[in-house]
């Protein structure tokens with residue numbers, strides 16, 4: 001029986017790379033993303049199924065898990081990865097944008113865990129990896145609200161590690177530094193000009209893969225260019 005994964009934000013960047021890595025291991029992937037065309041494209045590429053959904057609603061997370069069960073009968077791995085940067089300037093606070101960032105970066109992780117745990121348990125256990133960020137450990141003064149959201153999910157992973165481990169579900173997070181994806185396209189030139197190396201999406205996907213298969217529950221894997229991922233202490 002094949003292993004089955006659900007990946008959110010899988011139409012682009014890190015999530016798409018995770019889908020490719022898992023598919024190369026024979027894992028069947030549910031590719032969930034707001035970007036319908038992108039989700040269809042990656043699902044076709046990896047031989048999985050696509051779900052066009054805004055995962056910041058509980059209903060969408062339930063639908064994604066239901067799709068895994070309908071298509072493949074089980075769920076083993078969950079990558080809660082969808083995320084956006086904030087652009088919320090605290091001095092010129094935009095409530096709608098603030099709620100949107102909290103919805104995608106925090107609420108979607110809570111809803112994703114809640115939706116997935118019952119099917120993971122019925123499948124005999126499994127693993128959840130959340131894409132947090134180095135900003136969730138050390139902060140990023142260029143984006144305070146993004147920093148807040150990533151600290152929030154780091155806290156959630158820590159708090160859920162033991163209760164979920166008791167249900168044979170290992171939850172962990174990856175905490176990458178700047179990664180060359182569309183999310184940071186607007187800032188890329190600054191890094192290039194400064195000679196500062198960026199991670200590739202596949203560097204981070206490799207860390208997510210180790211989160212699925214080998215790390216301790218509650219691990220926060222720091223991913224930086226040119227170094228092996230290391231658990232944050």
Ligand code: NAD
Pocket residue numbers: 008009010011012013014015032033034035038053054055056081082083084085104131132133134175176177178179180181182183184201
């Ligand atoms: P990306 O923009 O390439 O991919 C993010 C994907 O999430 C996109 O396909 C987008 O359509 C999808 N998405 C956004 N809102 C959604 C929603 N409401 N519902 C469903 N899908 C939605 O960016 P990426 O860099 O691959 O980002 C993936 C994760 O990595 C994010 O959580 C991000 O915060 C985190 N991260 C990125 C970096 C970086 O430097 N790129 C560093 C640390 C952490």
